[in-house]
Amino acid sequence: MSRAQRIGIAFSAFIAFAVGLITLLSLLLGGRPELYAELAGAPVFASLMTLPAAVMLRLVAITSAVTIVIGISNLLYVHLGRVVRGAFFSIVMIASFALTIWWYWSKQGDTSLLAAVQVPIESALAALLFLSMVGGGARVLGKRADIWGLLFVTVLVVVLLGSLPIESLAPVRAWSDWLMEIPVSAGARAILLGIALGTVVTGVRVLLGQDRSYRG
Amino acid sequence: MDDSTLHVYTILFVMITVVLVYTSRYFLARRARRLSQGRAPGFKRLSGWLGEAIEAGRPLHLSFGSAGIDRENAAVAAAEAELFYHIIKAARSGDVAPVISTSSSATVPLCQDTIRRAWDGDDRRARAQWFPGGSRSLAFAAGLTATMQVEDPSAHILAGSFGPELALILDSAERQGQGSFAVSDQLEGGAIAFAMADEVLIGEQLFSAAAWLSHESTARADASAQDLWRGLLIALMAILVLINVAGQLSIASWSLVVGAALALAFIGIILFRRR
Numbered sequence: 001m002s003r004a005q006r007i008g009i010a011f012s013a014f015i016a017f018a019v020g021l022i023t024l025l026s027l028l029l030g031g032r033p034e035l036y037a038e039l040a041g042a043p044v045f046a047s048l049m050t051l052p053a054a055v056m057l058r059l060v061a062i063t064s065a066v067t068i069v070i071g072i073s074n075l076l077y078v079h080l081g082r083v084v085r086g087a088f089f090s091i092v093m094i095a096s097f098a099l100t101i102w103w104y105w106s107k108q109g110d111t112s113l114l115a116a117v118q119v120p121i122e123s124a125l126a127a128l129l130f131l132s133m134v135g136g137g138a139r140v141l142g143k144r145a146d147i148w149g150l151l152f153v154t155v156l157v158v159v160l161l162g163s164l165p166i167e168s169l170a171p172v173r174a175w176s177d178w179l180m181e182i183p184v185s186a187g188a189r190a191i192l193l194g195i196a197l198g199t200v201v202t203g204v205r206v207l208l209g210q211d212r213s214y215r216g
Numbered sequence: 217m218d219d220s221t222l223h224v225y226t227i228l229f230v231m232i233t234v235v236l237v238y239t240s241r242y243f244l245a246r247r248a249r250r251l252s253q254g255r256a257p258g259f260k261r262l263s264g265w266l267g268e269a270i271e272a273g274r275p276l277h278l279s280f281g282s283a284g285i286d287r288e289n290a291a292v293a294a295a296e297a298e299l300f301y302h303i304i305k306a307a308r309s310g311d312v313a314p315v316i317s318t319s320s321s322a323t324v325p326l327c328q329d330t331i332r333r334a335w336d337g338d339d340r341r342a343r344a345q346w347f348p349g350g351s352r353s354l355a356f357a358a359g360l361t362a363t364m365q366v367e368d369p370s371a372h373i374l375a376g377s378f379g380p381e382l383a384l385i386l387d388s389a390e391r392q393g394q395g396s397f398a399v400s401d402q403l404e405g406g407a408i409a410f411a412m413a414d415e416v417l418i419g420e421q422l423f424s425a426a427a428w429l430s431h432e433s434t435a436r437a438d439a440s441a442q443d444l445w446r447g448l449l450i451a452l453m454a455i456l457v458l459i460n461v462a463g464q465l466s467i468a469s470w471s472l473v474v475g476a477a478l479a480l481a482f483i484g485i486i487l488f489r490r491r
Contacts, residue, residue, distance in 0.1 A: 028223055029223070060286060064286040067321040067322040067324070067325075070322075070346075071321025071324055071348070090366075125357070125384070128384065129354065132384050132387035133383045133408065136411045191406065191418065193449065194446060197442055197445045198420045198442055201233060201442045201445070203290075204230065204237050208234065212298055213329060
């Protein structure tokens with residue numbers, strides 16, 4: 001790695017660190033005059049502290065909007081490459097893209113195609129999703145022939161039976177409610193806590209410029 | 217607890233995490249190099265999939281789902297980019313570059329950058345593929361399953377943010393005889409992954425997955441910082457529960473509570489050592 005590259009890496013890591021730290025401090029300390037009660041112009045200072053975060057978040061919103069263009073370019077690039085090889089789905093995709101653009105342009109912003117095509121297709125996919133999930137649930141014990149697989153299926157069956165509107169299944173419903181309120185709720189919270197901790201540690205790694213994307 | 221106190225605690229939490237990350241990196245630098253990949257949870261079949269991809273000239277399919285660097289789950293995208301880097305590097309001796317898919321347009325540059333760093337071959341630009349997510353990511357799943365019939369990957373490594381749409385992708389993989397590894401930051405995605413994927417990771421393992429594949433001490437040190445925080449949190453919750461029980465039950469004397477705390481700590485240490 002050349003000296004110029006090393007300087008570039010250090011510079012990008014420094015920029016990331018500085019911007020990240022300033023935004024974090026601005027988010028945590030901005031807009032809270034009670035934190036600077038001893039200062040003379042506490043409200044003005046607290047308001048000024050929110051400025052870096054507001055600017056950065058605005059920049060993120062603008063950049064996100066621009067990345068839609070990157071996404072569409074990528075989609076066209078990938079599928080045009082496949083059209084040359086005669087991929088049927090890619091031909092349909094490119095034709096649909098062209099038709100939608102033409103429709104929107106010639107009908108002065110009419111979005112009826114979205115309602116007429118995409119909404120029914122997504123509804124059909126949601127129905128397919130149900131079948132896939134039922135099929136997957138039925139195959140659990142084939143994939144995980146252990147105590148955890150058995151527990152998973154047992155809970156699944158109890159909760160499904162408990163949700164049926166049949167009077168004779170009232171005891172099962174009580175079990176189902178208890179499962180959802182105590183063990184499932186506790187497990188879900190534990191998983192979410194773990195994910196939150198992982199998010200903080202990863203965020204700190206990125207904030208400190210230790211992420212691989214800053215290493216050139 | 218008022219907002220100002222909460223803010224102070226938040227700042228303290230971030231600062232302590234910074235110290236923990238650096239401390240772990242310092243102390244675990246040597247120990248981490250001795251960790252064996254054989255202990256990696258959820259990666260038992262990965263080497264088989266990699267071998268199949270290299271021998272048959274088929275790609276691996278890696279997916280971020282809807283995790284995006286412009287969204288609230290940016291940390292998930294960053295963590296999985298690291299995991300994908302190590303997987304692509306392991307597949308580097310093959311002829312066909314892995315495909316990375318995402319439904320977040322802002323993540324497309326991250327996909328391309330990950331492939332650029334880990335893969336030396338040609339046509340790397342077309343290996344990062346974006347599919348519009350739609351309101352429930354169903355359009356993403358539909359586009360992905362159609363494209364995967366063309367690419368014919370040996371396996372799917374789905375690590376990122378997935379909801380119920382994961383069922384469609386895993387069902388398609390199952391029908392085509394392709395292997396699948398899945399982990400998601402969403403609870404619905406995690407449950408579907410457990411039921412339908414060949415290999416699965418749960419919850420916070422999402423963030424430490426790269427550490428198991430990496431030979432770099434820093435990755436393992438970051439995972440250790442996370443483990444340490446989790447341990448502290450569990451200990452704190454256990455102590456609060458015991459104090460609460462001691463205050464409510466007449467039979468629970470302080471000596472009994474201390475005994476129970478010691479027993480719990482002992483069991484915790486044994487379980488931690490046996491992982």
